[in-house]
Amino acid sequence: MTAASDVIIIGAGIAGSAAAFFLRQRGRSVTLLERGLAGQQASGVNFGNVRRQGRRLEHLALSNRASVTWRRMRELVGEDIEYIPEGHIRVCYRDRPELLDEFAEYAREAGVRGLDLEIVTGAALRQRFPFFGPEVLGGSYSALDGHANPRLVAPAFARAARRNGAEVIENCEVLQVEKAGEDFLVSAADARCFRAPILLVAAGAWGNRFAAQFGEAVPMAVRGPTMSVTEPVPYSIHCAVGLVSPLDEEDVYFRQIPRGNLIIGGGLRGPAYPDLCRAYVLPRNTLGQFKQIRRLAPAVGRLNIIRVWSGIEGYLPDSQPVMCPSRRTSGLYYAFGFSGGGFQLGPGVGDVMAELIDTGHTTTPIDMFDIGRAALSATAMAAIGDDA
Numbered sequence: 001m002t003a004a005s006d007v008i009i010i011g012a013g014i015a016g017s018a019a020a021f022f023l024r025q026r027g028r029s030v031t032l033l034e035r036g037l038a039g040q041q042a043s044g045v046n047f048g049n050v051r052r053q054g055r056r057l058e059h060l061a062l063s064n065r066a067s068v069t070w071r072r073m074r075e076l077v078g079e080d081i082e083y084i085p086e087g088h089i090r091v092c093y094r095d096r097p098e099l100l101d102e103f104a105e106y107a108r109e110a111g112v113r114g115l116d117l118e119i120v121t122g123a124a125l126r127q128r129f130p131f132f133g134p135e136v137l138g139g140s141y142s143a144l145d146g147h148a149n150p151r152l153v154a155p156a157f158a159r160a161a162r163r164n165g166a167e168v169i170e171n172c173e174v175l176q177v178e179k180a181g182e183d184f185l186v187s188a189a190d191a192r193c194f195r196a197p198i199l200l201v202a203a204g205a206w207g208n209r210f211a212a213q214f215g216e217a218v219p220m221a222v223r224g225p226t227m228s229v230t231e232p233v234p235y236s237i238h239c240a241v242g243l244v245s246p247l248d249e250e251d252v253y254f255r256q257i258p259r260g261n262l263i264i265g266g267g268l269r270g271p272a273y274p275d276l277c278r279a280y281v282l283p284r285n286t287l288g289q290f291k292q293i294r295r296l297a298p299a300v301g302r303l304n305i306i307r308v309w310s311g312i313e314g315y316l317p318d319s320q321p322v323m324c325p326s327r328r329t330s331g332l333y334y335a336f337g338f339s340g341g342g343f344q345l346g347p348g349v350g351d352v353m354a355e356l357i358d359t360g361h362t363t364t365p366i367d368m369f370d371i372g373r374a375a376l377s378a379t380a381m382a383a384i385g386d387d388a
Contacts, residue, residue: 005167007357008186008196010174010210013043014150014343015218015335017157018069018350019357024164025356031194032158032166033085033186034205035173036277039154042204043337043346045311046225047253047265049240050344051088053106053337056320059345060113061364066146066348073153073347075320077160081151082257087239089120089129091139093295099244101142115141131237131297143274147240147255150343157350177201177210179329198357200333203315205274207322207336211371212348213328218376220337222281224272224310225265226289231304232260242266243296252292254300258340262300272312279310315339316376323349323369325356333357334371 007023009016012034020032034040050070050267051252052063068075074081092099100121107117118213121138131137173189177199184199201210208220235258243266252266267289273281286308294301316322319339326332335353338345348364356362 003228005031006196008194009200009202011203012038012158013041013225014154014346017154018336018347019200019353020161020166021157022351022354024161024166026354030166032168033172034170037170039160042311042313043154044151045309046150046343048147050148051116053140054090055144057109059370060115062345062348064114066345067363069347069351077156079156081152081156083292085146087143089139089141089239090242090244091136092244093135094137094257097137100138102114107140108309110319131299133178133295133298135295156185175192177213198331200353202335206314206337214332218322221315222272222274223270223313223315226267226281226285228286228305229265230309231306249288250292252289269278270310274312280310281310300371313340318375323366323370323372324371327372
């Protein structure tokens with residue numbers, strides 16, 4: 001039996017679930033398919049940064065659109081997703097003073113694009129953020145950024161979409177997609193088949209597999225973030241904190257939740273295996289991450305780690321997503337490959353893709369995310385090698 005709807009979405013991460021929600025708001029019938037549980041993959045295992053600063057300037061229009069949705073999240077989905085809009089600070093070490101100049105230049109350019117940033121150094125930095133170690137020189141503070149619980153967001157969007165009439169089917173592994181006349185046929189492992197004239201592939205690290213079925217394979221690498229959480233201590237650090245460095249091992253960040261635990265991310269990534277739906281934390285990566293946390297915030301470095309985890313993230317050569325209509329197949333759309341930076345963007349991605357599917361255009365520029373861009377050429381695919 002073939003179930004029909006206006007739009008089929010493959011992947012119930014934050015982008016796919018948000019797209020289902022916003023499409024229902026536009027009156028489109030939607031079938032949202034997820035091989036596991038909504039938000040189980042990268043959308044649910046990331047750090048939880050809801051930050052605009054630090055993104056490429058040309059991405060700020062999408063990020064700003066997402067920020068509006070984040071501030072309305074409880075109203076939209078009817079649930080608390082532990083969104084804490086208490087700011088975000090990016091800092092650099094004293095041995096990288098040129099980064100402070102880059103922060104200042106970025107702040108000037110970002111201000112034109114609707115993101116207000118404050119450069120904080122010296123006594124002002126120490127007074128407002130006394131937890132920083134002596135190696136920290138200064139930073140860029142965004143008062144309207146924040147953080148949220150990634151385990152809650154995609155499931156909340158999926159539940160809200162279902163309440164609004166979407167069909168949300170979990171534990172439904174999609175094996176094959178094809179265009180048959182004016183419709184797409186989507187075949188699942190349990191022999192169910194779904195039909196719709198529009199298909200949105202929002203399958204994260206698995207998105208490229210479906211794009212390849214339509215002759216639009218891109219060079220996708222998969223990696224596993226190194227994540228950990230500490231024992232709880234009194235709640236005192238409300239903003240999200242990140243260290244910027246050209247060295248991957250130094251690029252760490254943390255945030256504290258009201259229960260007192262500190263969530264730590266960044267540093268080196270570990271191996272991930274999409275075929276097995278598994279990613280692994282390497283002990284040396286966790287130890288290296290904690291070494292850098294001691295430099296960044298010595299008091300945090302004295303806490304005990306109580307759990308580590310990882311997930312499967314999809315990366316493209318230029319660290320930009322694919323977010324566009326197909327160049328080869330009418331009715332086919334893509335939103336995947338967010339390269340570890342899709343959590344904050346997710347609600348905006350869903351809103352933009354719903355607008356694009358419903359009206360044929362979007363008021364937010366996404367041309368730089370086209371699947372035909374030069375960075376996704378055959379040359380790039382060959383260069384990415386064994387990670388593809």
